[in-house]
Amino acid sequence: MEIDVFTLFPKWFEWFEAQRHVRNAIEAGTRLRYVDFRAHTPLSGGQVDDTPFGGGAGMVLRVDVMDAALRAHYGMDATEARNHRRVIALTPGGRELDERYVSELAQEPAITLLCGRYEGFDERIVEHYAGETLSIGRYVLAGGELAAMVVCDAVLRKLPGALGHESSAAEESFSETLGGAPEYPHYTRPAEYRGWSVPEVLLSGHHERIREWRAEQSARRRDGD
Numbered sequence: 001m002e003i004d005v006f007t008l009f010p011k012w013f014e015w016f017e018a019q020r021h022v023r024n025a026i027e028a029g030t031r032l033r034y035v036d037f038r039a040h041t042p043l044s045g046g047q048v049d050d051t052p053f054g055g056g057a058g059m060v061l062r063v064d065v066m067d068a069a070l071r072a073h074y075g076m077d078a079t080e081a082r083n084h085r086r087v088i089a090l091t092p093g094g095r096e097l098d099e100r101y102v103s104e105l106a107q108e109p110a111i112t113l114l115c116g117r118y119e120g121f122d123e124r125i126v127e128h129y130a131g132e133t134l135s136i137g138r139y140v141l142a143g144g145e146l147a148a149m150v151v152c153d154a155v156l157r158k159l160p161g162a163l164g165h166e167s168s169a170a171e172e173s174f175s176e177t178l179g180g181a182p183e184y185p186h187y188t189r190p191a192e193y194r195g196w197s198v199p200e201v202l203l204s205g206h207h208e209r210i211r212e213w214r215a216e217q218s219a220r221r222r223d224g225d
């Protein structure tokens with residue numbers, strides 16, 4: 001899989017790439033690339049944004065700057081890129097990221113994440129260059145970089161080789177194996193701590209009963225009991 005992130009702050013991702021599961025995914029063949037808007041801006045002084053027409057606070061990421069970055073990176077008209085890969089503008093009001101959306105993206109051979117800053121994108125970027133908008137939740141971050149990391153993290157751990165144990169991703173919260181429900185509780189040693197005991201069934205070694213208990217706990221969490 002190939003993930004391209006268009007951003008004003010590519011350095012932010014150095015920390016992200018140093019994390020074990022991300023390194024694993026890269027070693028297994030995933031390609032992460034970062035495109036700095038400033039490296040491609042046609043404007044002088046590294047300008048990438050401008051004041052909003054109609055007035056108001058903040059600065060808006062310019063459409064010609066996005067155009068130049070997409071064109072330089074993909075070597076085609078910027079409107080064409082979304083015909084070759086999923087181009088996603090990160091916006092607070094976009095389609096909310098959930099397990100289904102993550103699984104959908106993990107099936108793609110190539111995605112592009114566009115990170116906004118300041119007041120956000122000139123709307124023509126969303127209309128003409130992106131094929132969709134994605135929100136990591138109904139709150140507003142200062143920029144799209146953390147949102148891009150959330151998307152990459154959730155997608156990468158679905159790819160083969162990213163996690164140490166493949167079963168960790170197969171049976172976890174919201175997975176098909178659990179019928180879309182949150183995961184059951186886990187416990188480890190010590191079995192008794194400050195009078196808090198681990199549920200007896202988990203120490204029984206009885207796999208069928210453990211499986212039933214876990215399914216029941218998962219369903220209770222789904223139902224909010």
Ligand SMILES: C[S@@+](CC[C@H](N)C(=O)[O-])C[C@H]1O[C@@H](n2cnc3c(N)ncnc32)[C@H](O)[C@@H]1O
Pocket residue numbers: 089090091092093114115116117118119120121134135136137138139140141142143144145147
């Ligand atoms: C300060 S925000 C812009 C907010 C915009 N003026 C609004 O009210 O919707 C700057 C950038 O951060 C990113 N961003 C902020 N919150 C986000 C979220 N919840 N999900 C995805 N991206 C987000 C987007 O790329 C956005 O363009």
